[in-house]
Amino acid sequence: MSSVTEQQHDQAAHHDGHHHPAKGFKRWLYTTNHKDIGSLYLIFSLTMFLIGGAMAMVIRAELFQPGLQLVEPHFFNQMTTVHGLIMVFGAVMPAFTGLANWMVPLMIGAPDMALPRMNNWSFWILPFAFIILLASLFMPGGGPAFGWTFYAPLSTTYSNDNTALFVFAVHIMGISSIMGAINVIVTIVNLRAPGMTWMKLPLFVWTWLITAFLLIAVMPVLAGAVTMVLTDKYFATSFFDAAGGGDPVMFQHIFWFFGHPEVYIMILPAFGIISTIVPTFSRKKLFGYASMVYATSSIALLSFIVWAHHMFTTGMPVAGELFFMYATMLISVPTGVKVFNWVATMWRGSISFEVPMLFSIAFIVLFTLGGFSGLMLAITPADFQYHDTYFVVAHFHYVLVTGAIFSIMAGAYYWLPKWTGNMFNITLAKWHFWLSLVSVNVLFFPMHFVGLAGMPRRIPDYALQFADFNAIISIGGFAFGLSQLLFVVVVFKCARGGDKVPAKVWDGAEGLEWEVASPAPYHTFETPPEIK
Amino acid sequence: MSHAPLLKRLVVICVGMFAFAFALVPLYDVFCDVTGLNGKPSLEQAKQSTSVNEAREIDVSFTTHAQSGAPFEVQSHEYSVVVKPGAMREVLFRAKNTSNEDKVMQAVPSVSPGKAAKYLHKIACFCFDQQPLKAGEEVEFKLLFYVDTQLPEDVEELTLSYTVFDISRQIVASN
C-alpha cells in the first residue's frame, strides 16, 4: 500500500503546502494530522458520552419509582441497549483511540501516525455508524431492543426489521476500530525514534500496543457474529436456530469470545494512563515497570480463555465451569500486581493532588472495588445468584465508569494543557472531580445491594422492596450526569483560553511529550529526537 | 521504512480472525461432542452395542415440546423406561400433524444431564431425517437406542427431549 516512493511523495506534499492546517470544515474533513484526528476522536467521544448519558437519564428516571411512568417497556429496552452500545463503541473506545492518536506519536518521537490517510478514514466512518444506529430509534418499530449483547434468537427471529441497521452500524464501528488498531501497531513498531527500545516505551504506549493486538484479534470475531445474526434473520441460515441444527448458546460463545477481550480493550489503556500520571504527581519513577508490562500482557492473554464465565447459567459441564472459574480468578493476580505497583509508586514519594492525580487515586480505589466484585462473580456457585442482577450492573459500571471513564478524565486533565497551551480552570475541575466522585458512588454503590437482594437487570419496573435504593440510585445518576456538564465547560473554557503553560506542564512529568512546546505545534518530531 | 509487510500481516490476522469466527461453528460442534455441552447429542446413527451391563439400571424418560406455532403433537407411548446399559431398547412415538396443511417436521434431540449426552446412542431415530406429514396425518415413529456401558456412575436417570419444529417454510425457501 505505501511503498517507499509513495512515502517520499507524501513527505514532498507535506513540504509543499501542509505546514499549516487548512481553514474551516475542510481542515477537519481532509486532515491526516494525528493531532487533528485525535481531537476529532475526543470531541466525538465526548458527544457520544453525553448522548449515551442522556439515555441513562431516561433509564434512571423510569426506575426512580416502581410502576411505569415515562416510557413503555419496549422503548426502555431500546434505551438500555443503545446506551450500552454507545458507551462502549462510541464513548470509551473512541476516547482511547483519540488519546492514542494524540499521544503515541508524541511519546515515541514519531512525526505522525504511520498511515495518516487510513487514520482519516477510520475516524470519519465512525459518525456514520452512530447516525445509522441512532436513526433506527426513530423508525417504526424502534432501534435494537435486545441488549448490547444481542443474544440470539431475541436478535434474530424475534427482532424487528431495523436489526439490519444495527448490524450495519456495528460493522462500521468494527472496521473503524480495526483500522485504528492497525495504525497504532504500525506506528509503534515502525516509527519509534532511534534509541526508543521496547523496554523504554512509556507504559501508555505499551498498553495501547497490547490493546491494539486484542482489537485486531477480536473485532473480526464480532463482525462474524453480527454477520451470522444478519444471515440467520434475513437469509435463512441456522447458525443459532435449533430447527436447522444450530444452537442459540453458540451465539453466546462467539459473542463472549469477542466480549471478554473487549472488556480489557476498554481497561488496558486506562492502566497505561494511570501508570503515567501516578509517577508524575508522586515525583518518583513508576514502581516495577517491567512487571507492569508483563502483567498487561498476561491479562491480555488470559482474556482469551475466560469468556464462558459470562455463561455459567447456560448449562455447562462441571469441568468447563471449573476451568473458567479458575482461569477467571487467575486474572486477579496480574491485576493485583498493577494495583500494588501503583501503591508502591506513591509510597515514599512526594505526592501532590492536582486534578489528574485526584482522578487517578479515585480510579485506583474504585476500580479495585470493581475488581473485587469481579472476583466474586468469578466464583461459579455464587455467580448463579449474582448473574444478570444489578450486582453485575454495579460491577461493570465500577470498572467502566470509575475505571475507564475516570482514567479518560484523568488523561484529559493531564494532557489538556499540552493540547491547548492553556491551564484549565482548576477550581471548576476540582468541583467536577468531587461532585463526580460523590455522585458516582451514590449512583453505583447501592446497585450492589439491590442486586444481592434479587433485582434482575434490564427491567423497566421492579418489586416494592427495591424502591428505596432505586430512588437513591436515580438521584445519584442525575447528579453524576449533571456533573459531567461541568467537564464540558472546563474543556470548552480551556480551549478558548487561560493561563499559558510551559512545555513541561507538570514539574514531575517525564516523557517526550513534555519536550515539545505547549500547545503542541501542528508538526512535531519531523526530525526524530534523541533518546538517552 | 516501508510499512507494507507489517500492514499485510496485520490484515491477514484480521481476515483470519473473521474466518475463525465462522470456524467456531464446526469447532463448537466438536466441542459439544467431546464435552456433552448443552446436551447436544450426535445426529448420526450409532454403532451397535457390544456388551450389556446387567448389574445397572438407568431410568430414561422422554419428553417432547412442539415449538410455538409448530402444529404437531408428538408423544412417546411410555413416559419412561428402565434400561440396562448396553441393552437395545425400542420406544414408539405417536406424531400427528394437527393443521390442515401438509407440513415438514424436524425433531431436535437434547439429552439431560448434558454429560450423559454422548452415552446415549441412537440406532434409529425419526430425528435423523426431516419428516413430511400430510394435513391431519398421524404416524408412529420408532426410536431405537441404548445407553453406553461407560455412562458415568453417578448418573441414575436421564431425559431425552425432542423439540419439534415446523420447517416447511425453510424447505420452501431453499427450493
Place this chain on the structure above:
Amino acid sequence: MGKLSSTLWLILFVLPQQVLANNQFNMRKGVTDISNDVYQLHMTIFIICCVIGVIVFAAMFWALIHHRKSKGAKPAQFHESTKVEILWTAIPFVILIAMAVPATKTLISMEDASKADLTIKITGSQWKWHYEYMGEDVAFYSILSTPQEQITNQVDKSSTYLLEVDKPLVLPINQKVRFLMTSDDVIHSWWVPDFAVKKDANPGFINETWTKINEEGIYRGQCAELCGKDHGFMPVVVEAKSEQAFANWLSEAKQAKANAAIADAALLDQILPKEELMTLGEQVYMASCAACHQPTGMGLPGVFPALKGSPVVLGDIKDHIDVVLHGRPGTAMQAFDKQLSIKQLAAVITYKRNAWGNDTGDVIQPSQIQAAIDATSEAK
C-alpha cells in the same frame, strides 16, 4: 474503657452483621442446603476481599497522608524490588487457592445426577412460564397476576407487586425436585433466589438443575435473562408444601382437570350471551394478549400489529380462529390452543371482533372453537 470498647464492638461487629443479615442489603441464605452453602461462600469471598482492600488502601492512604509534597516529603529513589514483586504475586495465588477450594466443593455438590423424587419441566415463553409435572399429567401456565392499573399507577401497589402469579408452581419440601428447562421462543432464565437456582431455558435444548427445599413457604423470583418487551413482568412463584399437602394438591389438580374437561363438553351445547363473552374476553385479553397488542388494541407500530381495524380480526372468522389457535410460526404470535380453554378462546375472539370500534357484531361460541380444533385434526 468498657463503654468505648462495647461501642466499638457494636460498630465493628454487631452493626455490620445486622446490616448483612438484612435481605434488603445482602444475598439471602435461602431455604436449601445449596443456597446456604452459596451464601457462606459469598460471605467468605466478600470478607477476604474486604480484608485485602483494607490492607492495600490503608497503605495507600498512609502514603497519601505522610508522603505529601506539602509536608516536605522528598521522593525516594527505589523503583523495583524483585523480592517484593514475587511476594505480591505469590500471596494472591495462595489466597485464590483458599477461595477455590470451597467454591469447587459447592459446585460439585450442585452437580448431582442421582434420581429425583419429582421432575418438573419448565418451559419459558414470552412472557410466562409453563410447568409440567412429568409423568403426572398435570400442567399449567403461570402468568403475572398484578393488574395493569397497579403497573400504570392508577391504584396502590400490592405488597407482592410484580412478584405474584395466577397459579404458582407447587412443590413438596424434603424431596429432590429435578427441573428440566426449555423455551418456546427466546432464551429465558428461571431464577428463585431462595433456592440459589438460576438456569437458562434455551429454545431447542433442555437444561437441568435441581433443588431440595427445607422449609414450607412461598418463594418468589423472576426471569433473569432479557427476553423481550415484558422481561420484567414474568415472575416465578413457588409454593412449597409439606409432602402430604403436596400429594393432596396434586390429586386435586388432577380432579380439577377432569372437571374442566366435563365443563368444556357441557359448553358445546350452550349458546353463551354476548355480554358474558365480552366480559370474560376482556379479562383474557388483558392477561394474554395486551402485552403485545396493547390494551388499546393498537399494537406497537413495527413490532406488534394492531388488532383495531386489522384485516384478520375484521375478516373471515375461521382464519381468525386459526391464527389464535396455532399462532404464526417464526413470529412472537404464539399458539393459544393449549394455553386457553375453549370458553376463554371463544370469549377473547368475540372481544377482539367487537372492541375498539371493531364492531363486527360476531359472537363466537365455544362449540365453534371445538369444531375448528376438531377440523384441523381430522382434515383428510
